[in-house]
Amino acid sequence: MSARDLVLGTIRRSLGVTGAEAPRRRAVEDRIAGHPAGLVPARGQGSAADKLATFVRMLELAAGTVARAGTSAEVPGEIAAFLRRHNLPMRVQRGADPLLAGMPWEREGTLEIDTGKPDPASLAAVTRAFAGVAETGTLALASGPDNPTSLNFLPDNHLVVLAAKDVVGDYETAWRRLRETYGEAMPRVVNLVTGPSRTADIEQTLILGAHGPRRLHVIIVGDAE
Amino acid sequence: MSDLVTSPQFKANARSALADVDLQNALKHVEVNFIAKRREVADRLPEFERLRDSARDIKDHTLAHLDLYLEEYERRVVESGGKVHYAVTAQDARTIVLDICRALGARTVTKGKSMIGEEIGINAFLEAHGITPVETDLGEYLIQLRHELPSHIIAPAVHLTKEQIAADFRRAHVGLPPGRDLTAPTALLAEARAVLREKFLAADVGITGANFLVAATGSSIIVTNEGNGDLTQTLPKAHIVLASIEKLVPTLEDAAQILRVLARSATGQEMSVYTTVSTGPRRAADPDGPGEYHVVIIDNGRSAMLGGEFRDMLRCIRCGACMNHCPVYHAVGGHAYGWVYPGPMGAVLTPSLVGLDKAGHLPNASTFCGRCEEICPVRIPLPRLMRHWREREFERHLSPATLRSGLRLWAFFARRPSLYGFATAALARLLRLAGRRHGRFRWLPFAGGWTRTRDFPVPQGRTFQAQWRARSRAR
Numbered sequence: 001m002s003a004r005d006l007v008l009g010t011i012r013r014s015l016g017v018t019g020a021e022a023p024r025r026r027a028v029e030d031r032i033a034g035h036p037a038g039l040v041p042a043r044g045q046g047s048a049a050d051k052l053a054t055f056v057r058m059l060e061l062a063a064g065t066v067a068r069a070g071t072s073a074e075v076p077g078e079i080a081a082f083l084r085r086h087n088l089p090m091r092v093q094r095g096a097d098p099l100l101a102g103m104p105w106e107r108e109g110t111l112e113i114d115t116g117k118p119d120p121a122s123l124a125a126v127t128r129a130f131a132g133v134a135e136t137g138t139l140a141l142a143s144g145p146d147n148p149t150s151l152n153f154l155p156d157n158h159l160v161v162l163a164a165k166d167v168v169g170d171y172e173t174a175w176r177r178l179r180e181t182y183g184e185a186m187p188r189v190v191n192l193v194t195g196p197s198r199t200a201d202i203e204q205t206l207i208l209g210a211h212g213p214r215r216l217h218v219i220i221v222g223d224a225e
Numbered sequence: 226m227s228d229l230v231t232s233p234q235f236k237a238n239a240r241s242a243l244a245d246v247d248l249q250n251a252l253k254h255v256e257v258n259f260i261a262k263r264r265e266v267a268d269r270l271p272e273f274e275r276l277r278d279s280a281r282d283i284k285d286h287t288l289a290h291l292d293l294y295l296e297e298y299e300r301r302v303v304e305s306g307g308k309v310h311y312a313v314t315a316q317d318a319r320t321i322v323l324d325i326c327r328a329l330g331a332r333t334v335t336k337g338k339s340m341i342g343e344e345i346g347i348n349a350f351l352e353a354h355g356i357t358p359v360e361t362d363l364g365e366y367l368i369q370l371r372h373e374l375p376s377h378i379i380a381p382a383v384h385l386t387k388e389q390i391a392a393d394f395r396r397a398h399v400g401l402p403p404g405r406d407l408t409a410p411t412a413l414l415a416e417a418r419a420v421l422r423e424k425f426l427a428a429d430v431g432i433t434g435a436n437f438l439v440a441a442t443g444s445s446i447i448v449t450n451e452g453n454g455d456l457t458q459t460l461p462k463a464h465i466v467l468a469s470i471e472k473l474v475p476t477l478e479d480a481a482q483i484l485r486v487l488a489r490s491a492t493g494q495e496m497s498v499y500t501t502v503s504t505g506p507r508r509a510a511d512p513d514g515p516g517e518y519h520v521v522i523i524d525n526g527r528s529a530m531l532g533g534e535f536r537d538m539l540r541c542i543r544c545g546a547c548m549n550h551c552p553v554y555h556a557v558g559g560h561a562y563g564w565v566y567p568g569p570m571g572a573v574l575t576p577s578l579v580g581l582d583k584a585g586h587l588p589n590a591s592t593f594c595g596r597c598e599e600i601c602p603v604r605i606p607l608p609r610l611m612r613h614w615r616e617r618e619f620e621r622h623l624s625p626a627t628l629r630s631g632l633r634l635w636a637f638f639a640r641r642p643s644l645y646g647f648a649t650a651a652l653a654r655l656l657r658l659a660g661r662r663h664g665r666f667r668w669l670p671f672a673g674g675w676t677r678t679r680d681f682p683v684p685q686g687r688t689f690q691a692q693w694r695a696r697s698r699a700r
Contacts, residue, residue: 003311007470007524011292014532019292028293028475031286032441035476038279041272041485058495095512118513120426136496143511150513153455171481185305186442188508189459192500197452200492201364201380202410203387204254210363211418211425212452212499 037172044135044169048224051134055167056220058137062195063208064216071221072161073104078219079126079159080108086215088157093118093125097146100128100161118150125151126159129193130181131174132167132218136194139218140174142182143189152191158213160193164222229374230579232563235586242557251384252558255377259549262493263600273489280483281604284540287473288531294440294473295522301443305505307518315345318523322347322432322465325519326356329462331429337447337454338362339434340378340543341467341523343565344578347432358432359424361453363417370397376559376567379491379545384558387413421453431457431515435468436487436542438520441476444504445520448487448497455501463517464503470527471539477502483542486602491544526578534613538573540603547597547607553590562587569597573610581614585623588614646690653684 001009012019044054056066067078083090091112094100105113114122127147131140139160143149152158168174171192178190197212208214231238242248267273287294299309312318326334334351336342336358348358348369360369364381368374370393375381382390391407394416407413433454437446445466447454458464474480488494507514530539548554548568559567564584566574572587588611597607618624638645660666660683668676675681686692 003313003317006313007311007522007528008292008295010524010528011295011470011531014528014530015289015292016532017292024290024293028290028297028440031475032297035441035478037478038283038482039272039275041270041276043270062495062498120422138496138500143514144508145510145512148512149455150459153452153459171484172478175477175481184442186444186502186504188504188506188511188514190502191455192496192502193498194494194496194500195498197450197498199363199414199451201362201367201382202390202413203251203385204258204380204383205410207411207414209418210414210451210453211361211421211456 035175040170040172041135044133046169048165048167051169052164052167052220052224054134055132055137058134059132059195059218060137062137063198064137064195064218067217067219069219069221072099072102075103075161075219075221076105076108076111080111082157082159082217083111083124086157088123091122091124092159093122093151093155095127095145095147095151097128100126118148118154120154122155124157124159125155126161127151129160129162129218130166131177132162132220133171133174133192134167134169135171138171138192138194140178141191141193142178142187143191144187149189149191152193153197153212156209156213157215157217158193158196160216160218162218162220164220164224167220167224230564230583232575232579232584232587235561235563235590238561238563239557239590242561247386247389248384248558251386252555255380255383255549256555259493259546263490263546263549264493266489266493266495270485270489273486276482276485277602277604280486280542280602281540283474283479283482284471284542284603287475287479288471288536288539291470291473291531294475295470298438298440298443298473301440302505302518302520303443305443305518307443307505307520310519310521312521312523312525315523315525318345318467318521318525319347319350321521322467323351323354323356325463325465325517326351326430329429329517331356331462333357333359333424333428334430334432335359335361335424335428335457335461336365337431337433337449337457338365338381339432339467340375340565341434341469342432343375344525345467345523347467359421359428361421361425361457362449363414363451363453366417366421367393370394374560374565377545377548378543378566378568378570384560425456425460428457428461430463430465431459431461432465432467433458435466435472435520437474437480437483438468438472438522439475439477439480439502440473442502442504444477444502446480446500446502448484448500450492450494450498452499455499458501458503458515459513461515463519464506464515466503466518466520467523468520469523469525471541483603487542487544490546490600490602530577535573535577535610537605538570538577538610540605541570541574542603543570544602546600546602550596550600552592552594552596557590562590569607569611570605573605573607573614576614581617581621582623585614585618588612588618646688649688650691653688656684
């Protein structure tokens, strides 16, 4: 008997079932197909402006920082300003994301853009989030050539571009957006990111920048509709 | 590591823990930090108590349909290009991992923090077979340098002071300037980060645990704060997920419900920094990610627990809140419990996994104050489950002879209320008479266990039962 059959067999014996019972099968199929939302906290709800305000408040509570850009054309300027503010080299890595690719990077003459393979030595990367979740100030990012997932973790400084219209109230809405884009098949990785990397493993002293980025800077593009 | 069970010596472990000054200093942080932070975030979310109900119900529903959810999950992992391996025992799981590593010619393996990894003793096993495992969670790395087990399920090195850590770094990180300043925690972190960054980039295989397996999508989810788990699973050639069967949840929506109580109960954060949903290996167009994605689904006694009175324990999401709130844990720390799972959840789980004969002391190490049940995010009735173990210990004659005969003697009187009242009143009078000079006893016959560490006060006035009777009559 295979290990699989042994495990499933013991589970069924413990539960007193055979696995063929129609009502049980239906319960499981319905749950998966319907993926009902449970209790959603009121905190993330409200108007688009409320959601955006909650998102910013919660993100800052988690030690992230925020800048606003009227249009995506202003993003390269915001990135350059961030790098200057922190005395960083004028160089940033990014993936092939069309929104990022379409930005007027040439306006920032000294800013160097690297779209190559994720480089462990690079100090700053910019990726695009497909959603921001207001209730906890959480960014949702999907992996792929557009936004390689290692760019979210390798560099010391993680810059994230988020459209104001992509700020949603709760995780459930973020999952819905994900399904709208990808169907039922998931992207290889979805990263939910809430603030910069941290540890409290040394005498419970909170220190930012454990293995991942020391800084998380979110540039919100546009206004709440 | 699973062989190194010192739970039978719980009493001796506890005694030396109480005398360990470094440990006592380190433990002060647990009580102060974790409890206050949890309280604060729980109070800030009006729906928190109802979310706990929801998390409990999701876990119960999944456990009741576990066979079917496992099949659904497996099907979708395979569809996304991953591989599922089933392990009945810890030994099966270790062998599966070793075989995957060998097939890839792996020499070093990075590891994210995983309690099931500790449970099956994967590190010692890989090491014995010529593969170097490197823990990358800072706390796990610190205890790996000391060849210790974690003393807390979410803060594995909570028992260490920064001076001890600095000494370990000087010993382990050879080649760095010996005169370097390691007094500040930030300096320690910077050094660990630099050392481990090299390991991440050199590793052949990355092993992580899983906080959830999602049946609807075939995904595994890990929750971390450092980002080490993500580097562990993204950079090497293969990602191996170690997960026990009860990690299943039906959908992403269900995972979201439980996530809302997990970080709040664990570290007192609104949300952990990194929650990562992984589905299958690297896709054709991906510039990064592991070429192979394996999930090892580990039973190790859990499927049998489903049928008995300890089924509720399988709801556990490993947040550590029960130990953070436990007065016994605050006093003796995690190592005294003698295996990988300490505190109230360990006192219930350890006897199931290593046997009551070895871990029978653990369910006794409780004041039954009930705080663990009060704060458990999935509402596990931990005191009741500990009581089940105590009953079994008694039934199986595993408790010491003195305790058994003492209980028998007490039962003789307790079944005869008037004799009980007479005897206790007489005893109280006798003690009052004998101790009237000092008001306390430094030593009493048959009470050495009490008087060895503290004085026994002389009874004041009448017995409780006599006072109760008098009061009821007066009313």
